[in-house]
Amino acid sequence: MLHQLSWKVGGQQGEGIESTGEIFSMAMNRLGYFLYGYRHFSSRIKGGHTNNKITVRATEVRAITDDLNILVAFDQETIDVNYKELAANGIILADAKFNPVSPEDCQAPLFAVPFTEIATDLGTSLMKNMVAIGATASLLNLEDEVFQSVVDEIFGRKGEVVVQKNMEAIAQGHAVMNELLGDRVGEWELVQADGKHRMFMIGNDAVALGALAAGVRFMAAYPITPASEIMEYLIDKLPEVGGAVIQTEDEIAAATMAIGANYGGVRSFTASAGPGLSLMMEAIGLSGMTEQPLVIVDTQRGGPSTGLPTKQEQSDLMAMLYGTHGEIPKVVIAPSTAEEAFYDTIQAFNIAEELQLPVIILTDLQLALGKQTVEPFDYSKVEIRRGNLVDNVEAPEVDKAYFKRYAVTEDGVSPRVIPGVEHGIHHVTGVEHDETGKPSEAPSNRAAQMEKRFRKLDAINFKEPIYARTEHEDADVLVVGFNSTRGAIDEALERLNDQGMKVNHAQVRLIHPFPVEEMQVLMDKAKKVVVVENNYTGQLANIMKMNVGGHNKITTINKYDGTPFLPGEIETKVKELLK
Amino acid sequence: MATFKDFRNNVKPNWCPGCGDFSVQAAIQRAAANVGIEPHELAVISGIGCSGRISGYINSYGFHGIHGRALPIAQGLKMANRNLNVIASGGDGDGFAIGMGHTVHGLRRNLDLTYIIMDNQIYGLTKGQTSPRSEAGFVTKSTPEGAIEPAVKPLELALTTGATFVAQSFSTDIKELTAIIEAGIKHEGFAFINVFSPCVTYNKVNTYEWFKENLTKLSDIEGYDPSNREQAMKTVMEHDGWLTGIIYQDTETPSYQKKVDRYAEDALSASDLALGEDKFNALVKEFM
Numbered sequence: 129m130l131h132q133l134s135w136k137v138g139g140q141q142g143e144g145i146e147s148t149g150e151i152f153s154m155a156m157n158r159l160g161y162f163l164y165g166y167r168h169f170s171s172r173i174k175g176g177h178t179n180n181k182i183t184v185r186a187t188e189v190r191a192i193t194d195d196l197n198i199l200v201a202f203d204q205e206t207i208d209v210n211y212k213e214l215a216a217n218g219i220i221l222a223d224a225k226f227n228p229v230s231p232e233d234c235q236a237p238l239f240a241v242p243f244t245e246i247a248t249d250l251g252t253s254l255m256k257n258m259v260a261i262g263a264t265a266s267l268l269n270l271e272d273e274v275f276q277s278v279v280d281e282i283f284g285r286k287g288e289v290v291v292q293k294n295m296e297a298i299a300q301g302h303a304v305m306n307e308l309l310g311d312r313v314g315e316w317e318l319v320q321a322d323g324k325h326r327m328f329m330i331g332n333d334a335v336a337l338g339a340l341a342a343g344v345r346f347m348a349a350y351p352i353t354p355a356s357e358i359m360e361y362l363i364d365k366l367p368e369v370g371g372a373v374i375q376t377e378d379e380i381a382a383a384t385m386a387i388g389a390n391y392g393g394v395r396s397f398t399a400s401a402g403p404g405l406s407l408m409m410e411a412i413g414l415s416g417m418t419e420q421p422l423v424i425v426d427t428q429r430g431g432p433s434t435g436l437p438t439k440q441e442q443s444d445l446m447a448m449l450y451g452t453h454g455e456i457p458k459v460v461i462a463p464s465t466a467e468e469a470f471y472d473t474i475q476a477f478n479i480a481e482e483l484q485l486p487v488i489i490l491t492d493l494q495l496a497l498g499k500q501t502v503e504p505f506d507y508s509k510v511e512i513r514r515g516n517l518v519d520n521v522e523a524p525e526v527d528k529a530y531f532k533r534y535a536v537t538e539d540g541v542s543p544r545v546i547p548g549v550e551h552g553i554h555h556v557t558g559v560e561h562d563e564t565g566k567p568s569e570a571p572s573n574r575a576a577q578m579e580k581r582f583r584k585l586d587a588i589n590f591k592e593p594i595y596a597r598t599e600h601e602d603a604d605v606l607v608v609g610f611n612s613t614r615g616a617i618d619e620a621l622e623r624l625n626d627q628g629m630k631v632n633h634a635q636v637r638l639i640h641p642f643p644v645e646e647m648q649v650l651m652d653k654a655k656k657v658v659v660v661e662n663n664y665t666g667q668l669a670n671i672m673k674m675n676v677g678g679h680n681k682i683t684t685i686n687k688y689d690g691t692p693f694l695p696g697e698i699e700t701k702v703k704e705l706l707k
Numbered sequence: 708m709a710t711f712k713d714f715r716n717n718v719k720p721n722w723c724p725g726c727g728d729f730s731v732q733a734a735i736q737r738a739a740a741n742v743g744i745e746p747h748e749l750a751v752i753s754g755i756g757c758s759g760r761i762s763g764y765i766n767s768y769g770f771h772g773i774h775g776r777a778l779p780i781a782q783g784l785k786m787a788n789r790n791l792n793v794i795a796s797g798g799d800g801d802g803f804a805i806g807m808g809h810t811v812h813g814l815r816r817n818l819d820l821t822y823i824i825m826d827n828q829i830y831g832l833t834k835g836q837t838s839p840r841s842e843a844g845f846v847t848k849s850t851p852e853g854a855i856e857p858a859v860k861p862l863e864l865a866l867t868t869g870a871t872f873v874a875q876s877f878s879t880d881i882k883e884l885t886a887i888i889e890a891g892i893k894h895e896g897f898a899f900i901n902v903f904s905p906c907v908t909y910n911k912v913n914t915y916e917w918f919k920e921n922l923t924k925l926s927d928i929e930g931y932d933p934s935n936r937e938q939a940m941k942t943v944m945e946h947d948g949w950l951t952g953i954i955y956q957d958t959e960t961p962s963y964q965k966k967v968d969r970y971a972e973d974a975l976s977a978s979d980l981a982l983g984e985d986k987f988n989a990l991v992k993e994f995m
Contacts, residue, residue, distance in 0.1 A: 378808060392788045394786070510982075
């Protein structure tokens with residue numbers, strides 16, 4: 129029996145590849161398996177090769193596998209592009225319709241299965257993916273019933289007949305594959321899972337649900353890959369709590385509208401990717417200068433410019449830390465998993481209100497869109513803190529004296545009052561201002577307000593700024609990463625430690641303000657530091673050099689070809705560096 | 708009840724003596740008092756430029772944002788608190804150059820707020836460059852041979868973009884201007900008000916005298932019906948836009964907020980942030 133299975137389905141974009149992966153994954157999830165998905169897709173609606181690779185394991189998994197056990201192909205291109213990934217026990221199931229050909233140097237057996245033919249005989253070729261799922265069931269020795277609840281859910285509203293037909297497609301695919309495989313039926317059977325029910329979601333779902341749980345009632349956003357799922361989820365859910373989403377004319381409107389709603393006392397945010405964030409830079413400065421809470425999600429994708437819109441990259445880091453002219457206090461949070469994305473989103477909204485500043489939730493395409501298994505979120509861990517929000521103001525001693533919205537305080541945080549509150553009248557401006565918000569260019573006031581704004585960062589309340597796996601006090605190497613690389617690094621670490629090397633791992637979760645002391649301690653325990661990042665210039669490594677000592681220890685492993693790191697790539701590179 | 712004096716604060720405007728913006732400020736203060744609201748129930752959101760300073764000169768909540776973005780900030784605020792009276796204001800550069808996209812989409816979105824453009828057909832704070840409202844041939848620092856682009860036509864623009872309230876006024880006529888702003892505040896939807904507010908320092912063509920000679924009051928046109936969009940467009944074109952009064956008002960189309968699905972009836976800012984355990988667990992279960 130297999131400990132882990134890697135399954136991939138591929139074909140032309142727009143022919144149901146995504147839903148084939150979805151139905152297979154959901155069924156495996158409901159059996160209690162852990163899953164981790166990776167979507168290869170292009171910036172077009174129909175046509176072009178697309179595939180969905182899913183890792184299935186009875187224990188926790190957070191990385192894409194280096195190799196592949198089962199390849200389900202709906203066209204020849206899928207075979208040609210992917211066969212080299214196949215492991216020793218690899219197998220190709222291809223639709224007989226396109227007369228699949230095995231490449232010359234392909235070791236894996238290729239089975240031509242009449243996916244389309246069976247589906248067409250049952251009424252529609254659209255069901256060819258269900259036949260393929262049935263064929264997969266034969267390899268894994270799964271009962272067809274495991275797909276019943278998923279099929280009910282997806283096709284239920286189309287009526288009982290459609291449900292039955294789809295189940296019949298699975299059954300026939302299963303039967304045909306049994307015949308073709310002969311005594312190899314069930315050779316890819318997985319060790320049994322615990323049957324526990326867990327969530328299965330993309331990072332964008334986790335961020336969106338986190339926002340809702342954090343009390344968000346308004347979102348302003350402009351569609352963009354790979355962020356749109358966040359607004360789509362909230363368009364569906366916010367009306368249930370009286371809230372709303374406005375799809376704006378551009379990202380400038382999205383960010384400034386979110387500022388306006390936060391000013392009005394409603395937890396609001398926007399979500400976008402690099403090009404949108406570039407447009408929001410002036411608004412981010414406005415939020416910093418006027419001390420209006422603002423949360424922005426940046427789902428990083430390949431840049432610069434339009435770059436690689438559907439591919440993995442982690443190259444917005446510097447722009448998120450330093451973007452906007454002038455100097456403002458800002459917080460940048462970078463969750464690594466869907467679970468962290470949920471809890472960190474809640475932290476982001478709390479910090480934005482407590483410190484009255486912009487908070488950026490940085491994710492990346494693989495985290496945003498890769499579907500993964502998550503332990504059910506715990507409501508008791510959802511905490512809402514709104515900071516110094518005042519709803520009762522006493523009448524001023526002097527008539528028409530403005531409320532000191534920007535009072536210079538010890539921790540830099542001033543009382544915040546929202547429009548509509550009696551006696552709370554004050555001015556808000558992006559011009560340098562005095563304690564009541566009125567414009568002031570006086571040098572002493574300027575200095576006092578600058579210092580006050582930056583002082584707020586000292587009071588940041590962020591749980592676990594670094595995810596650390598550091599069992600070695602005298603490590604050969606500390607591997608550092610951020611966002612979705614966590615799983616691949618962890619798996620490489622396990623392999624390297626098994627081979628006798630002493631490897632520690634630190635995944636930075638709070639990037640700005642940088643957790644200097646925490647990172648320094650971890651660095652001091654290692655002879656070398658390797659920063660793994662999906663960019664060309666080594667942005668996280670540079671940020672580390674700006675904050676911690678021991679620069680000569682730091683090297684980087686960079687990847688900027690649009691694909692996420694695989695555990696084997698990190699394993700090999702770290703070994704080379706340790707030679 | 709508050710009077711217009713309650714909407715005055717103790718800040719001295721830094722506008723040039725004779726600037727049309729003084730009267731716009733006074734008209735907003737009078738209109739707010741006439742509508743019967745208290746200073747804390749009003750928020751004035753402004754852009755950047757001479758006119759942008761207006762939010763600091765009225766005793767109300769005020770937000771002086773970034774160039775061209777008064778409208779999205781105002782719309783976000785209104786979504787947060789539908790009980791608040793929100794006035795967005797700015798200059799012709801703010802509304803018809805850098806913020807033109809927001810003007811067009813604000814008009815078609817029809818959120819319940821009032822947008823006042825202080826139109827002086829010139830860039831004042833940057834010391835006299837051409838504006839999208841400058842007429843062709845207008846000589847400025849940036850158009851020494853005269854502007855070669857035609858001027859934006861605010862009324863025609865608004866009428867073709869789904870506006871439900873379109874008005875124009877002249878800052879000197881404070882009585883008419885006050886009445887129009889009052890009607891704009893009362894209008895349930897997006898009220899677009901373009902106000903000729905002469906720049907006495909940099910615009911030596913479109914002066915007070917020029918406007919007095921060239922403007923026609925709609926109240927002087929017999930049988931004018933502001934609910935008739937076709938007549939409105941025809942009249943505007945006949946006068947090349949040099950009109951004052953309420954050009955068009957559609958009282959039937961509901962505001963954006965009335966159309967939002969299940970949108971909170973009270974201020975959204977008053978809603979309970981906690982989802983509650985049952986609701987939360989139901990949402991979690993959808994992913995299982």
